[in-house]
Each structure stands twice: as C-alpha cells, then as structure tokens.
Amino acid sequence: MSARLDRRFAMLQQEGRAGLLAFVTAGDPDRDGCLELLRGLPAAGADIIELGLPSKNPWLDGPVIKGAHQRAVAAGGDAHMALDLVRAFRETNQGTPVVAMGYADTLHRHTLNRFFADAAEAGVDAALIVDATGDDWRAWRGQARDHGIPLIPIAHAEDGELGWMRDTFEADGFVYAVASPGKSGGAAPDVAEVAARLQRLRRVTDLPVVCGFGIRSVETAGALAREADGLAVGTAIAERLVPGQGSIPGALAFVTEISGAMREAGGPKAT
Amino acid sequence: MSHQIKYQISEREMPKQWYNIAADLQNPPSAVIHPGTMQPVGPEDLAPLFPMEIIQQEVSMERFIDIPEPVRDVLRQWRPTPLHRARRLEKALDTPAKIFYKYEGVSPAGSHKPNTAVAQAFYNKNEGVKRLTTETGAGQWGSSLALAGAMFDLEVEVFMVKISFNQKPYRRAFMESFGAKCFASPSDMTEAGRAILAENPDSTGSLGMAISEAVERCVQRDDTKYALGSVLNHVLTHQTVIGLEAIDQMEMAGEYPDILIGCTGGGSNFAGLCFPFIGQMMRGGDEIDVIAVEPANCPTLTRGKYAYDFGDTAQMTPLVKMHTLGAGFVPPGFHAGGLRYHGMAPLVSQLVDEDIVRPVAYHQTETFAAGVAFGKAEGILPAPEANHAVKAAIVEALKAREEGKAKTILFNLSGHGNFDMAAYQEYASGNLKDEAMNDQEMAMALAGLPKVPEPVAAE
Ligand SMILES: Cc1ncc(COP(=O)(O)O)c(C=O)c1O
Numbered sequence: 213m214s215a216r217l218d219r220r221f222a223m224l225q226q227e228g229r230a231g232l233l234a235f236v237t238a239g240d241p242d243r244d245g246c247l248e249l250l251r252g253l254p255a256a257g258a259d260i261i262e263l264g265l266p267s268k269n270p271w272l273d274g275p276v277i278k279g280a281h282q283r284a285v286a287a288g289g290d291a292h293m294a295l296d297l298v299r300a301f302r303e304t305n306q307g308t309p310v311v312a313m314g315y316a317d318t319l320h321r322h323t324l325n326r327f328f329a330d331a332a333e334a335g336v337d338a339a340l341i342v343d344a345t346g347d348d349w350r351a352w353r354g355q356a357r358d359h360g361i362p363l364i365p366i367a368h369a370e371d372g373e374l375g376w377m378r379d380t381f382e383a384d385g386f387v388y389a390v391a392s393p394g395k396s397g398g399a400a401p402d403v404a405e406v407a408a409r410l411q412r413l414r415r416v417t418d419l420p421v422v423c424g425f426g427i428r429s430v431e432t433a434g435a436l437a438r439e440a441d442g443l444a445v446g447t448a449i450a451e452r453l454v455p456g457q458g459s460i461p462g463a464l465a466f467v468t469e470i471s472g473a474m475r476e477a478g479g480p481k482a483t
Numbered sequence: 484m485s486h487q488i489k490y491q492i493s494e495r496e497m498p499k500q501w502y503n504i505a506a507d508l509q510n511p512p513s514a515v516i517h518p519g520t521m522q523p524v525g526p527e528d529l530a531p532l533f534p535m536e537i538i539q540q541e542v543s544m545e546r547f548i549d550i551p552e553p554v555r556d557v558l559r560q561w562r563p564t565p566l567h568r569a570r571r572l573e574k575a576l577d578t579p580a581k582i583f584y585k586y587e588g589v590s591p592a593g594s595h596k597p598n599t600a601v602a603q604a605f606y607n608k609n610e611g612v613k614r615l616t617t618e619t620g621a622g623q624w625g626s627s628l629a630l631a632g633a634m635f636d637l638e639v640e641v642f643m644v645k646i647s648f649n650q651k652p653y654r655r656a657f658m659e660s661f662g663a664k665c666f667a668s669p670s671d672m673t674e675a676g677r678a679i680l681a682e683n684p685d686s687t688g689s690l691g692m693a694i695s696e697a698v699e700r701c702v703q704r705d706d707t708k709y710a711l712g713s714v715l716n717h718v719l720t721h722q723t724v725i726g727l728e729a730i731d732q733m734e735m736a737g738e739y740p741d742i743l744i745g746c747t748g749g750g751s752n753f754a755g756l757c758f759p760f761i762g763q764m765m766r767g768g769d770e771i772d773v774i775a776v777e778p779a780n781c782p783t784l785t786r787g788k789y790a791y792d793f794g795d796t797a798q799m800t801p802l803v804k805m806h807t808l809g810a811g812f813v814p815p816g817f818h819a820g821g822l823r824y825h826g827m828a829p830l831v832s833q834l835v836d837e838d839i840v841r842p843v844a845y846h847q848t849e850t851f852a853a854g855v856a857f858g859k860a861e862g863i864l865p866a867p868e869a870n871h872a873v874k875a876a877i878v879e880a881l882k883a884r885e886e887g888k889a890k891t892i893l894f895n896l897s898g899h900g901n902f903d904m905a906a907y908q909e910y911a912s913g914n915l916k917d918e919a920m921n922d923q924e925m926a927m928a929l930a931g932l933p934k935v936p937e938p939v940a941a942e
Contacts, residue, residue, distance in 0.1 A: 350884075
C-alpha cells in the first residue's frame with residue numbers, strides 16, 4: 213500500500229536487522245523544537261518515525277508521554293500541527309516513513325475521512341489509532357485504505373492466535389504488537405515471553421511485526437531486536453525532552469545509542 | 484434446543500448405502516490404463532491386488548451401493564460421528580458465519596480412515612484372503628487397517644513412510660497392539676525398497692515408495708491382497724458415510740452449507756464429506772463453494788498437472804488420470820504425513836478440472852497456528868492434516884465477517900492430533916519451518932510423466 217513503508221521494511225530485511233521506530237509527540241517540546249528533532253532522527257538512526265497526535269486525554273499513556281502531550285497541547289499542538297510538521301519534514305526527507313499515531317478522539321475532531329486524506333497529502337505513510345477496538349479498526353480501515361494509508365492493527369497479548377487472526381485479517385503495512393500490557397512507559401517486558409509471543413504472531417500474519425510499549429533500555433532493545441522486524445521506542449525519548457532535564461541533542465544521542473545496540477544485535481531470527 | 488453444540492443421529496439412522504458420485508458426473512470418469520498395453524485395465528488386471536467385490540465397486544456406475552451388515556455392525560462402534568457447531572470458535576473470531584465441523588476423530592484409530600478399512604477388510608475376508616499389505620503416511624491409515632484386520636482376523640503388513648515412522652513411534656505401537664507388522668519404508672524387504680536405498684540411503688520415504696513396497700509384497704503371495712487408504716474410487720465411496728450423515732445432521736441444525744471444506748492428501752476424507760453434497764448440487768441443489776485444501780509443499784491440485792501418471796514411485800501401479808506432481812516427486816519432510824502424496828483421487832481431480840471444486844494451499848506453520856487456535860476454542864487438537872481444513876475454515880469465516888455475511892461453513896475435522904504431539908511440540912518451540920518448494924525438482928518430476936495417447940474414454 214504505502215511504497216515508502218514497504219521499501220523501508222524490505223531494506224531492513226535485506227540488511228538483516230530490526231528497524232527503530234522513534235516515537236515523538238507532535239509539538240513536543242514545541243513546534244520548532246519538534247521539527248528540529250524530526251529532522252535529526254533519521255541521521256541519529258531512526259528508521260521510521262511515529263508521530264504522536266497531541267491529545268488532551270492520552271489515557272493509554274504513562275506519566276512521561278502524558279507530559280509530552282501536555283507540552284505539545286500547551287504549544288498549540290493538534291492534528292493540524294502534526295500534519296504541518298510532516299509537510300515540513302518531507303521538504304528535506306523523502307525516504308523515512310512517518311506513522312501518525314493518535315487517539316480516536318483527536319482524529320474524530322478532525323473528522324476521520326478528512327484526516328486520512330490530509331495525512332496522505334502531507335506525506336504520512338500509515339496511521340495507528342491506539343485506542344481503537346477491533347470493530348473500530350475494521351470500520352475505519354477501509355476509509356484509510358481509500359487514501360492509500362494502511363491502518364495498523366494492534367495485537368494484544370491476551371488475544372491469542374484466534375484474536376490475532378481476527379484482527380490482522382486483510383491488514384496491510386505492519387502489525388503492532390504490544391510488548392507489555394498497561395500504559396506506555398510501564399515495566400520492562402519479559403523478553404523471553406515477548407519473544408515467544410512474537411514468534412506465534414508471525415505464524416498468523418505475513419506482515420512485518422513491530423513491537424512496542426515498555427522498551428526503554430538499550431538492553432531490552434538489543435535483546436528484542438532479534439525477535440521483531442521493528443521496535444518502537446517512545447517514553448525513553450520523551451524523558452530526554454523534559455525541559456530542564458534534557459535537550460534535543462540529548463534525545464538524539466540516545467536514539468543513536470539504542471539504534472547502535474539494535475544494529476549490533478542483528479536482525480530477526482525468524483523468516 | 485437453542486445454542487446446541489452437537490447434532491447427533493442414532494445408530495439406526497446410520498446410512499445403509501454408500502453414495503457413488505460416478506453416477507452423477509457429467510463426463511464419464513477417465514479410464515485406468517495398463518502401462519504395458521496402454522489399453523484400459525480390466526478386472527483380471529486388478530485381481531492380483533484386490534478382491535472382486537472391490538474391483539466391481541471401483542468401476543460401478545450405480546448411485547447407491549449397499550453397505551454389508553457386518554460392516555455397519557463394526558462401524559457402529561463409533562458411528563454416527565457427531566456434527567459440531569463451533570460456537571466458541573465463531574465467538575473468538577467474532578464472525579457472523581456459522582461454522583460446523585464433522586468430527587471423524589472419534590473413531591478408535593482417531594480419523595476417518597477406518598470407514599474404508601473396515602469395508603476393505605470385510606470384502607477380503609469374504610473372498611478367502613489371509614493377509615493384507617498396505618502403506619501408511621501419517622500412520623492413521625496403517626492404524627485403521629490394523630484395527631480392521633483385528634476385527635476380521637486378517638494378517639496386516641504396513642509399510643510406513645520412514646520420516647513418520649521416526650516421528651511417531653506410538654503409531655507403530657498402536658498397529659502392533661492390533662497384531663499388525665509395521666516396517667519403515669523404504670525397507671530392505673523389497674526390490675523397490677532396496678533400489679531406492681541404493682540410490683539414496685538417507686531417503687525419508689514417500690507414500691509413492693511405500694505403495695511400491697506394499698504392492699510388491701502383495702503380488703508375491705496368492706493369499707495376500709493389497710489395500711489402499713485413499714485415492715481410488717471405492718475408497719472415496721466408502722467414506723461417503725461422513726457426508727450422508729452430515730446431510731441429516733445439518734438438517735437437524737436447520738442449516739445448509741454455503742461453503743464445504745476438506746483437506747486433501749489422496750482425497751478420501753474430502754470426498755467423504757463433500758461428494759454427497761456435490762451430488763445434491765449436480766442434481767439441481769443449492770450452489771456450494773467446495774474447497775479442497777492442500778499443503779503448499781505438496782501442491783498437487785494447485786500446481787500439479789492433470790495427466791496420466793503412476794500411483795507409485797516404482798511404476799508398478801496402473802496409470803490413472805489425476806492431478807500429479809510426478810510419481811518421482813518427494814515432498815519436503817513436513818508434518819502432515821497424510822498429505823504428502825504426489826497424486827490425487829481421479830474423481831477429485833476431475834471435479835477440480837471441471838471447476839466444481841476450488842483448490843487452495845497453505846503453509847504448515849499457518850495451519851498449525853490455526854490448529855492451536857482451534858484447540859483453544861473448541862478443545863480438540865486436530866491432526867496436522869486436518870489443520871489445513873481448519874485454516875481454510877477460519878479464513879472463510881473471517882472473509883464472511885469482512886463481507887458482513889452470515890455464511891454457513893461446514894468442514895471435515897478428519898482426525899485428532901493426539902499421536903502428533905511431536906509436531907505440536909516442534910510448533911510450540913518455534914522449530915517448525917516452512918521449507919521453500921524446490922521448483923526445479925518439481926519440474927523434473929513432472930517432465931518424467933508417462934506419455935499416454937489421449938483421449939481414452941472409459942468403456
Ligand atoms: C486425519 C487425516 N486427514 C486426512 C488425511 C489425508 O488423506 P485423504 O485425503 O485421503 O483424506 C489423512 C491421511 O493419512 C489423515 O490421517
């Protein structure tokens with residue numbers, strides 16, 4: 213569906229490594245800072261960017277990303293600003309896929325159909341609605357697809373094979389597997405448990421499998437890099453953007469560090 | 484009763500006749516050809532292998548054939564088998580589809596195979612035969628013939644494909660407990676086996692090779708006949724008790740299938756469920772989407788050629804027109820042993836060729852994923868062969884959900900997987916792989932097909 217996304221996963225497979233999906237919230241720490249961050253991410257080692265759409269009620273996120281949303285909202289961030297940032301990013305970057313990641317609430321405010329159309333025009337390559345139920349996903353997937361945007365399905369641990377079959381049937385783009393249940397930025401996942409689960413998930417879907425939620429340390433990323441086609445890291449980046457505690461160069465340096473560990477670990481074992 | 488799970492009919496309602504689809508085919512079945520004369524075989528050509536009653540059934544054009552009372556009497560030990568509504572699976576898939584399965588795993592051997600084993604043992608006993616030889620892939624057929632041999636007091640010799648022999652020691656123990664002898668094939672007991680071993684000492688075997696060995700052992704002795712567990716017309720006919728029962732049971736459930744699904748190795752369980760329904764369709768009944776599911780690594784119907792070929796590796800059998808990958812084709816060693824056959828039942832092939840049956844192929848890991856998921860919902864771990872049917876049923880149920888249509892799906896759960904735990908263990912530990920097909924090997928095996936002058940119509 214999305215050529216840029218497909219090309220990126222094909223490249224990763226060729227290089228035999230898992231991709232790093234760097235999550236940042238649009239407008240964090242502010243618009244210009246965010247653009248600087250976005251522009252720096254590919255060189256720092258991010259293979260795909262997940263751009264969070266600012267939400268007033270990011271109820272699935274832990275305190276760190278909640279803080280990022282608050283900063284972004286305070287800086288005037290919303291879905292419009294997020295797409296503006298993508299347009300600005302695309303002026304200098306055509307290769308790095310951008311996944312728009314938001315709450316249903318935010319998207320509805322934009323009206324869903326309008327959002328997918330605008331997103332495609334701005335240069336977004338896929339969308340992920342974090343709080344979509346399976347039914348929502350099915351209802352919205354077609355609208356997204358009409359604009360050439362894959363709507364990424366989420367595979368929850370508790371759904372098991374049947375649930376995954378149900379929720380990834382006829383999906384495109386990739387599958388997002390939740391590493392640890394609960395809110396983002398929670399406890400570090402049990403690597404062995406997640407690895408076994410990802411292996412089961414891979415037999416249910418041919419799509420690339422990306423794993424996220426709870427991957428904060430270089431060690432966890434290194435260990436899981438051998439199990440997934442991509443790892444999403446968010447909280448650990450947002451942590452380094454808290455005013456007074458971190459900085460944009462600091463956040464980018466961390467991305468370089470974690471991407472280095474993943475490259476060293478090598479790619480997914482499974483085919 | 485609403486929310487009923489199992490639809491069961493009584494022993495008295497068990498079918499008294501088999502259904503023979505040859506009577507309803509638009510085009511006559513292709514003749515079986517003698518490779519020496521290139522002429523259609525006659526009963527005398529088959530007499531060394533099969534009892535006369537079976538030979539007559541093989542060429543019969545009668546729509547219904549009486550099931551002998553002694554056969555019904557043994558079948559009654561587990562028949563009629565239950566028809567299940569897979570309500571828990573439907574719920575887990577959140578599908579509007581109604582999913583039914585006919586469960587053949589309740590037989591003593593754990594699959595549909597005894598349906599014909601019992602009948603074949605009876606006819607052989609009736610004609611004074613003392614010993615039966617056969618081949619087995621997964622061990623399901625060997626177990627079934629061992630069981631039937633014990634019921635009718637016949638000696639049974641089973642040549643078991645070597646890879647399965649090693650993967651499934653308990654299948655051998657099962658056969659031996661019923662008094663049968665079980666050998667790993669290729670073996671050094673036959674010319675055919677020795678020739679294969681001389682060429683490739685590490686051969687993991689194939690159904691084609693095991694058939695060669697069993698046929699060779701059979702023709703050496705007058706008191707010995709051969710029994711085949713699939714492919715041939717009479718075998719498919721014996722299996723139609725499955726579909727005939729299912730027609731009654733679906734009626735009890737107040738439903739009629741829109742989609743029928745069976746896995747295909749040689750075609751017998753598929754035919755057993757589907758032929759009676761296809762017969763209804765051909766006589767003017769409702770349209771049904773009939774799906775034959777095969778392994779992507781032995782893609783007889785989806786990638787094979789519809790042509791005359793031998794049924795075995797050593798080219799000892801007559802030539803039959805079927806979808807084939809070539810008698811020399813050895814599929815990679817995947818776990819659904821019962822689906823590792825290079826050919827297909829000629830009747831099933833003809834229906835595929837006439838677009839009445841739609842073939843599909845799946846890889847083994849996705850079929851195991853489907854089987855495990857099915858087990859978690861319904862409580863039965865299917866045989867690896869049956870996992871192929873389960874996979875297709877799930878795909879169709881999800882399609883129905885996509886389309887928002889309340890389709891009725893009926894599939895054959897041809898056996899349980901309780902003897903297949905080595906395979907499930909490999910699946911759980913992540914060691915199960917989908918080997919790529921060797922296209923070159925396949926092309927070579929197909930290039931070796933015998934040349935048979937066409938067209939040859941049945942007499
Ligand atoms: C449980 C089961 N299903 C299916 C098959 C495939 O054979 P057929 O296509 O003849 O039903 C086998 C063969 O061993 C089997 O054991």
